Each structure stands twice: as C-alpha cells, then as structure tokens.
Amino acid sequence: xxLPERVMGRLFALAPRLVxxxxxxxxxxxxxYARGRxxxxxxxxxxxxxxxxxxxxxxxxxxxxxxVDALEADGWVVRQADPGDRRATIVxxxxxxxxxxxxxxxxxxxxxxxxxxxxxxxxLRRAITVIELIADRLDDVVRQGTAAFDAHPARPPKxxxxxx
Numbered sequence: 579x580x581l582p583e584r585v586m587g588r589l590f591a592l593a594p595r596l597v598x599x600x601x602x603x604x605x606x607x608x609x610x611y612a613r614g615r616x617x618x619x620x621x622x623x624x625x626x627x628x629x630x631x632x633x634x635x636x637x638x639x640x641x642x643x644x645x646v647d648a649l650e651a652d653g654w655v656v657r658q659a660d661p662g663d664r665r666a667t668i669v670x671x672x673x674x675x676x677x678x679x680x681x682x683x684x685x686x687x688x689x690x691x692x693x694x695x696x697x698x699x700x701x702l703r704r705a706i707t708v709i710e711l712i713a714d715r716l717d718d719v720v721r722q723g724t725a726a727f728d729a730h731p732a733r734p735p736k737x738x739x740x741x742x
Contacts, residue, residue, distance in 0.1 A: 589712070603685055607678055608652065612637075616645050617654060617671065621679050625670035627660060649675075 579587070597611065604614040619634040620626065626634070632642040646669055649655040654675040660666035671679065694702060 599689065600686075603682055607682060609654075613645055613649055613654070616642070616649060617675065617679055620655065620669065620671045621676070621683075625658075625668050627663075627666050627668055629666070631669055654678075 600614070601611055604611060609617065615635050616631065619631060623630070623634060628642060628646065629639065631646070632639045635642060635645075637645070646655060646657070650657060653672055655669050656672055658668050658670065660668050697705075
C-alpha cells in the first residue's frame, strides 16, 4: 500500500472510533449525535433562525425541525418568534442546556489533553494543517471520485451476489 492509501486507511479506521467516543459523551446527556450537532451549533452561534441553524448543521429544514422538536421536548432549546420577521422562528439553548453543554465540552477537553496533550506543538499544528487540507478537498474529490467508481463498478464475488 502506498502512503496516501495508508493515510486514508488510518483515517477510515479512526473515524468510527472517534464518533463512538463522541456518542458516549452525548448519550450521557441523553442526546444523539445529530442532536449534539444542533446543540453545538447553537452554542457556537447563539440564538439563530431555524434556516441558519439548518445550514450550520448541514441538514434540510425538515430535518432540523424534527431535531429541534425533540430537543425542545427534552428542555434543551426554546423557540421564539423573530420580532423582525413574523414568518421566522429563532431557536436558542436553554440556560440548563448551556451549562450541560459546557460540562460536556470540558470532558472532551480532558479527552483531548489525554490523547494528544503531550505531542509537540509543532506536530499538532502540522496535523491540523493536513486535516484541514483533507477536509477542504473532500467534497470535490468524492464528487470526482464517485464518477470514476460509477464508470467501472466493482462486482461482488459470485457467492455474495443475490440469487434470482
């Protein structure tokens, strides 16, 4: 395997493990990964219109409505009318949610320190640079790569093919 393939292999191996750790922390607060993304966006943005929240989280307006409904039912967020636009709704974290999310961030900070705190700063800065470069290129490369995969789809071995 060449070096780019080894890097991708390691990233693919790390991704589910990191999401699992993130899920463990979120589940402690009765939250799914998707709901956690909404709370994190609200923590970063402050009170925001539903449309902006949908864009920040990267989901459809219908999906954000469902997530906000669930978070509101559990006391994490409140909705309020936008005084400047009667058709819009503003979503905000409740004070209790802000406190809980701050504790969750503190736990993740402890994890970060345990995991990479003793790695030299120059190495960490280089890692961030490379990770950001990969993230910036990902959508375009996947879009281009998908076309390449579609041109020559892989065929499963005979014993894995569906029988008529």
